[in-house]
Amino acid sequence: MSSTDIEKLESGVSEDITYRSVRGRFTNANPPPPPTAALPPPSNGAALGLFSFGASCITLSLYNARASGVTVPNVVVGMALFVGGVSQFTGGIVEFCRRSTFTGSVFCIYGNFWLSYAAVLLPGTGISAAYDGNADMLGDALGIYLVIWTIISFMFWIVALRKTVALVLLLSILIATFTLLSIAQFTGSSAVAQAGGIVGVVTGFGAWYVGLGELLAADPFPPFLLPQGVFKH
Template sequence: MDATQPAFPVYHRKFGNPAPLGLMAFGGTTFVLSLYNYQVRGIKTPNVITGLGLFLGGLCQLIAGIQEWAGGNTFGGTAFCTYGGFWLSFGYIYVPHSGILKAYEGKTDELNQALGIYLVSWGIITLIFLISLHRSSVALVATFFLLMVTFWVLAASHFTQRLGTQKGGGVLGIITAFFAWYTALATLLTKDTSYFLLPVGDLSGGQTN
């Protein structure tokens, strides 16, 4: 029995691996937004990303991050909660009651400059995460490297307001999403659940923490 809750038996629970949830959520939102940035099928208004960003990219990654922290994974907890915050903040921009876009009505250039600075900050954050991944895996390093470049290119597209640059960022985002999905699938496929495994390119040197 737990001394603080004497009526309840003690259970020693073990969390499942939350990384696939975080990676799938990140990949899903990144993929859709990147298609919009490329203006696939003539889509120029990205507001549909609001719900996806708030709930899949935002909420699901926060859940995954909290579980990572509970499991003792500082990097996983920090990364998933941070990018969960990214998607929540990005989605909130397009919520009408936020008043954010309304504040920039008639100020298209100022809005683009503001969004460019916003994306630059995320490029720097991603660079910090990338530096801390040198003993992880090739798959994860590739995902964060591509994400960092995507942020830089999209920031440049807002600063210059060039459609070609925006579409380039869209292509990079699509590739980033597939790397995230690949890493998620590789994490889901274990010797207990699958007849095959996917290589991720272990960079740990065979050492474990």
């Protein structure tokens, strides 16, 4: 402490003398740490979920529509397990990481739909085999299963009314698909099942349209953008 500081103390001058005495020696002794770089936000998982759903939906619906005369849909199991199931569920987890409750719920629940449907088709699960000799009961059981998914889709449709026109139309066609397939299971009508397959193909292409729109919107330099019809809030 200098003699000038002592004189200031004796004269009653109020000043942070200690800080002034050591400032020159310790100012740069501990430099502040460099600023932490902010982590980039998680990627948009909507495109992954929509493309996965569309691919699985088109594949199964072509069988339901009896394309090329194929009537047994069991070959769709691989697509339902890994594309409609695992891939779409992954897109839902990414959306939850982005704090998007709606899209995260949509992709995770429909991912589980494809996984559960694949379980019905897989012979090793014994689900279909439990109804051997009772085709009517199997049809009613699958009808109830599809009615549940119709109701779930309708609830998502209600929330989508404040999002985009494209999403509302997509869910509307999906509800129509589930409704037709439910009726086909309850009645055993192959014509209704075929109609459900045709509408399901439209649903799948609608999912691809919305997915391509999400993919283009996420690109910093997209060649073009697809109209989605965003509602004004």
